[in-house]
Amino acid sequence: MKYLIMIYSNPRTWGHPVFLNTEEAEAMTQAERDEMVAGEEALFAEIAESGELVEGQALADPITTRTVRVHNKVPVTTDGPYGEAKEQMAGYFIVDCETPERAVEIAARFPDARFGPVVVRPIMDFSGQDV
Amino acid sequence: MTGREIEDLLRRLAPQVLAAVVRKYGDFEHAEDAVQEALLAAAVQWPEQGIPDRPDGWLVTVANRRMIDQIRSETAQRRREMNAAQEEQPEVSDQDDTLTLLMLCCHPDLTPASQIGLTLRAVGGLTTTEIAQAFLVPEATMAQRISRAKQKIRGAKFVLPPEQELPERLRTVLHVLYLIFNEGYTAVRNDLAGEAIRLTRTMHAIRNDGEIAGLLALMLLTNARHEARRTPEGDLVPLDEQDRARWKKDEIREGIALITDTLKTAPLGPYQVQAAIAAVHAEAERAEDTDWRQIVGLYQLLHQLDPSPVVTLNHAVARGMAHGPRAGLALLAPLEAELAAHHRFHAVKAHLLEMAGDREAARSCYRTAASLTTSLPEQRYLQGRAARLDVTR
Numbered sequence: 001m002k003y004l005i006m007i008y009s010n011p012r013t014w015g016h017p018v019f020l021n022t023e024e025a026e027a028m029t030q031a032e033r034d035e036m037v038a039g040e041e042a043l044f045a046e047i048a049e050s051g052e053l054v055e056g057q058a059l060a061d062p063i064t065t066r067t068v069r070v071h072n073k074v075p076v077t078t079d080g081p082y083g084e085a086k087e088q089m090a091g092y093f094i095v096d097c098e099t100p101e102r103a104v105e106i107a108a109r110f111p112d113a114r115f116g117p118v119v120v121r122p123i124m125d126f127s128g129q130d131v
Numbered sequence: 132m133t134g135r136e137i138e139d140l141l142r143r144l145a146p147q148v149l150a151a152v153v154r155k156y157g158d159f160e161h162a163e164d165a166v167q168e169a170l171l172a173a174a175v176q177w178p179e180q181g182i183p184d185r186p187d188g189w190l191v192t193v194a195n196r197r198m199i200d201q202i203r204s205e206t207a208q209r210r211r212e213m214n215a216a217q218e219e220q221p222e223v224s225d226q227d228d229t230l231t232l233l234m235l236c237c238h239p240d241l242t243p244a245s246q247i248g249l250t251l252r253a254v255g256g257l258t259t260t261e262i263a264q265a266f267l268v269p270e271a272t273m274a275q276r277i278s279r280a281k282q283k284i285r286g287a288k289f290v291l292p293p294e295q296e297l298p299e300r301l302r303t304v305l306h307v308l309y310l311i312f313n314e315g316y317t318a319v320r321n322d323l324a325g326e327a328i329r330l331t332r333t334m335h336a337i338r339n340d341g342e343i344a345g346l347l348a349l350m351l352l353t354n355a356r357h358e359a360r361r362t363p364e365g366d367l368v369p370l371d372e373q374d375r376a377r378w379k380k381d382e383i384r385e386g387i388a389l390i391t392d393t394l395k396t397a398p399l400g401p402y403q404v405q406a407a408i409a410a411v412h413a414e415a416e417r418a419e420d421t422d423w424r425q426i427v428g429l430y431q432l433l434h435q436l437d438p439s440p441v442v443t444l445n446h447a448v449a450r451g452m453a454h455g456p457r458a459g460l461a462l463l464a465p466l467e468a469e470l471a472a473h474h475r476f477h478a479v480k481a482h483l484l485e486m487a488g489d490r491e492a493a494r495s496c497y498r499t500a501a502s503l504t505t506s507l508p509e510q511r512y513l514q515g516r517a518a519r520l521d522v523t524r
Contacts, residue, residue, distance in 0.1 A: 001505065002267075048275060048279060049245075049279040049280075049283060050242040050244065050245065051242055051244035051245045051248060051272075051275075051276035051279070051280070052242070052244065053272070054268050054269065054272050055269060055272065096244060096266075096268065098242075098243065122505040123505070124505050124506065124507050124510070125267070125318065125505065125506055125507065126318060126319070126365070126506070126507055126508060127314070127317040127318040127319075127506050127508075128317055128318075128361075128367045128506050128508035128509050128512070129317055129475070129506070129509065130356075130360065130369075130370060
C-alpha cells in the first residue's frame with residue numbers, strides 16, 4: 001500500500017532540508033542540528049533497505065508557484081502560492097508500507113515533524129478484493 | 132521457438148543456472164547479477180541465432196564469464212583468491228536447488244517487499260523492469276530494493292536451513308508466493324498471478340507438503356474466477372453475480388483434485404482450509420446452490436488454525452448466508468471497536484444489514500466503507516451498492 005507523505009514549511013524560512021532552516025533549528029547547537037541530520041539519514045537508509053522508499057522530491061520556493069483556473073474556457077494564471085496559508089507544501093515522499101501505522105511511524109521520524117505538519121495520505125489503487 | 136516460449140524456457144532455467152554459479156563462487160550477490168545478464172543476453176540472441184544445444188550450459192558459460200569479468204575488475208587480493216576458480220566451468224546440478232534458492236530469497240532478515248522482489252528476479256527470472264512494472268514503482272526503486280536485499284543477506288550460506296528451522300522458513304516462502312499471487316490477482320495483473328502459480332507448482336513438484344499443495348490449490352481455484360470477477364470496464368463483480376460459465380474449468384478441476392487428495396493425507400493447515408472453501412464455491416453451479424453450512428464449518432476450522440479479523444469477517448458472511456443475517460451480525464459486533472477504521476468491516480456489515488432488510492443502516496454502512504477503502508474499484512462498487520438502496524426505496 002502506497003502513501004504520500006507531505007512535508008509542510010513556513011515560506012519565510014524556505015530552504016532544504018526544511019527542518020534545518022526553521023527559526024527553531026537555527027537557534028540550536030551544532031550538535032543538535034547534526035543529530036537531526038543523522039536521524040534523517042538513518043531513516044532514509046532504513047526505508048531504502050526495506051524497500052519502502054519509492055521516491056521523494058523537494059519543491060521549489062512557493063514564490064515560483066503558478067496556479068491555473070479556467071474561467072469560461074479561458075485559462076487564468078496567477079503567480080505565487082494559493083491562499084494565505086501559513087504553511088506551504090515543501091516536499092513529498094512516496095512510501096510503500098505494510099500498514100498505515102508504519103507509514104505514520106516513518107512520517108514521525110522526519111525531523112521536519114518537530115517544526116511543522118507532516119501529512120500522510122493513502123494513495124488509491126486499482127486492486128480490488130473479492131466482494 | 133517463439134519469443135514467449137524462449138521466455139518460459141529462460142524462467143524455468145534461471146534458478147538452476149543461478150544455483151550452479153552460486154555453488155561455485157559462494158557469492159550470491161554477484162552471481163545473481165551475472166545470471167540476470169546471461170538471461171538478458173539469451174533473450175536477445177536466441178530468437179535470432181536459435182536455441183543452443185544445451186541452453187543451461189550456454190547460460191552458465193555466459194554467467195561464468197561475467198563473474199570472471201567482475202572479479203578481474205576488483206582488487207588484486209580478491210583476484211588471487213579467485214584465480215584457481217576461473218579454470219573450471221560451474222556445473223548445472225541434477226539436484227534441484229530451487230528450494231534452497233527460494234529460502235535464501237525469502238530470508239527472515241528481509242522485509243516482504245524485498246523478499247518478493249528478490250524471489251521474482253532470482254528464482255522467477257523476471258527482469259527488474261518487469262517486477263517494477265508489476266508493483267507500480269519506478270525501476271530505480273525496484274533495482275535498489277533488490278540490490279539492498281542482496282547486500283543484507285551477503286553472509287548467508289547457500290544451503291538448506293537446518294531441519295528444525297525448515298517448517299518456519301517454508302511458511303515464509305509460501306507467504307511470499309501468496310503475496311505475489313494476491314497482488315497479481317487483486318490488481319488484475321495476470322502475469323504475476325501466473326508467475327506465483329508457476330513457482331508454487333515448482334515447489335509442489337520438489338517437496339511433498341500439505342501446505343504447498345494447499346496453496347497451489349487455493350491459487351488455482353481463485354485464479355479460475357479471474358475473468359468473471361471484473362466487467363470489461365474494470366468494475367468488480369461479486370461472487371454471487373459472477374457468470375460461472377466463465378470460470379476456468381481446467382483450473383477448478385485441478386484445484387479440486389489437488390485439495391481433495393491433500394486433505395486425505397497431509398496434516399491440516401490454513402492454506403488447505405482456504406482451498407477447501409474455494410472448492411466449495413467452485414462446486415456450486417449457481418450461487419444459490421452454495422453449501423454455506425459447509426463453508427461455516429470450514430471458517431470455524433480456519434479460525435482455530437489461524438485466527439485473524441479477516442477470517443472472522445468472512446465467517447460472518449458465511450453465517451449470514453447459512454443461518455440468516457442476524458447470526459452474521461452477531462459475530463461482527465465484538466469486532467466493531469477493533470475494525471472501525473477498516474472498510475471491509477463496514478462492507479460486510481452493510482451486506483448483512485441489507486439482507487436483514489435494514490436499508491437505511493445498510494446504506495450508511497456502505498457509504499462508510501466506500502470512504503475508507505483505498506481501492507478505486509471497491510469504492511465504485513460500494514458507492515453503487517449505497518446508491519441502489521437510494522433509488523429503489
